[in-house]
Amino acid sequence: MRTTLDGMDTTRGETGAPAVEVRGLRKRYGDRQAVAGVDLRVERGEIVALLGPNGAGKTTTVEILEGFRSRDAGEVRVLGADPQTAGRAWRDRIGVVLQDSRDLTELTVAEVVAHFAGYYADPRDPREVIDAVGLGDKRGTRTRQLSGGQRRRLDVALGIVGRPELVFLDEPTTGFDPQARRAFWELVRTLRDDGTTILLTTHYLDEAAQLADRVAVLRDGAVVALGPPELLGGPDARRPVVRWVEDGAPRAETTSRPTALVRELADRSPDGEVPGLEVVHPSLEDVYLELIGAAPPARPRTGALAGASAGTTDEEARP
C-alpha cells in the first residue's frame, strides 16, 4: 500500500535518532480528511521533499511537525520531541519558513535579521546570513520594498539565522524567476553541506529532483511513494517506451529490454532501418503524474498506438 521508510535505514549509514519520525499521522478539518495516515522518517543531514498537488496535505503535515497544529492521531517525533508539547529549547533547534508572509514591513533587512538572531541561543552572524541569501546589497532596504523573490529569501534568512538543526521550507521558491530559483537551490545545498536537515514542500518536480535526497509523494493525505527522485515509483514505472512506425502506423511498446526489442525490429525491417524509432525513458514528471493519479490518458503501456503523436511532441519538448 504505502511505502514506509524503514527499509531505507540500512542504506543511510546514519546513527542516532532521526530528525523527523512520523507514524500514522491523521488530521481532519470538518468532513475533509486532510492527512490520512502519513508515515515519514527523515534522517539527520538529509534533504527530503514532500511533493504533491495542492490540497494533498503537504502544508498541514509540515505545520503539525512545526508545532503549529494539533493532530487527530499518530505519533510524531521531531528532533526527539513531540512538537505539540515541545518548548523553547526545541524551537531553538528548528527553523521555519512559512508559506506566505506579509509581516514585518517597516524594518530594514539588516534590522529584521539582527532582531531575529537575538531570539536564538547560538545564532549565525546576521551579516553572513544576509550575504548567504543574496540580500547583501539590500541591507538598508525596508522589507516592504523588496520584490517577491527577495522577500522569500529574507524569510529563509530568518529561518536559518538561529543555526537550526532542522529547517522546514514550505514551498520556498513559488513565484521565483529561474535565476532566483537556481541561486536558492545553491543556498539550500550549502545548508545541507553544513549538516542541516531540510524538510521541503514543493510542487515543482525539478526542484525536488535537484535538491532532495529522497522524495515523498503525497496524494489525498497519504504518502503514495517514497524514495530517491531517480528511483521514484519503482522499476515498473520507469520502464522505457520504444516507439516506431510500422506499416504506416505509429507503434509503441513498454519494455524492460529496449535494446533487444530494437534489434528485433531492425532484423524485421527490410533495410535494417526502423522508421520513427525512439526509446524514451519516463521522466520524473511522467512518474509523478502517474503516482498522483493525473497521468495523461494518451500514454500507451504496451503495443497500443493511441495518441502517439501527441506523446512524441511531449517527449521532444523535454531536455
Place this chain on the structure above:
Amino acid sequence: MLTGFQSLAISIAVERDDGTLKRLRATPLPAVAYFLGKVGLVLVTAVGQTVLLLALAALAFDVPMPWDMPDGAGRIATFAWVFVLGCATGAVCGVGFSSLPRSGRSVSAVVTPVVLVLQFISGVFFAFFALPSWMQTVASLFPLKWMAQGMRSVFLPEQAVVLEPSGSWQHGATAAVLVAWLVVGLVVGVRTFRWRRRDDG
C-alpha cells in the same frame, strides 16, 4: 489608558492576521517577552500622551496642576495608581479583545466603536453628571468611567465632588472595579489568545 486597549487590541489582531505572531511562534521567543514588549509599548505611549496632554493643559489653557494645589502629594499619588492600574487594565482587556475581530482589516472597525461608545457614556466627552442616569448605570459596569472619575479627583478642585452622582470620589470602588476588570481581562486574554488566524486551522 484607552491607548492600551486600543493599540493592543488593534496591533495584536493585525500581527495575528499578517503572520507576525505565527512567525514568532516558530522562534524560541517566550510569549512573556512578547507581552512585556507590548506592555512597554503601552507604557511609553501612555506616558508620552499624558505628558503632552498635561503640558498643553498647563501652558495653553492654564489648567491648575495637582502639584500646585495644597494637597498635591495625595493627588499625585492618586494619579499614579489610577494611571498604572488603568493602563494595565486597558492593556489586558486589549489583549483579550484582540481575538474578537476576524481579520486585520476589520480590527479598527470592531475596536473603535467600542472605545467611542465607552468614552461617550463614561463621561469623557460630556460631564458625567449630565448624562441620563441609566447611562451612568451602564457606564459604571465598565472601567473607563472609573478611570475618568479617578482622574477628575486628581485635577478638579475639591468642591467638584458634589457633581459626582454618588457625592464622593469613590476611590475604593474605582480600585475594586479596575482590579476586577484586570483579572477578568487576564483570564479572558490567556484563554482566548491565539498565535494564528481563525481561518488558519
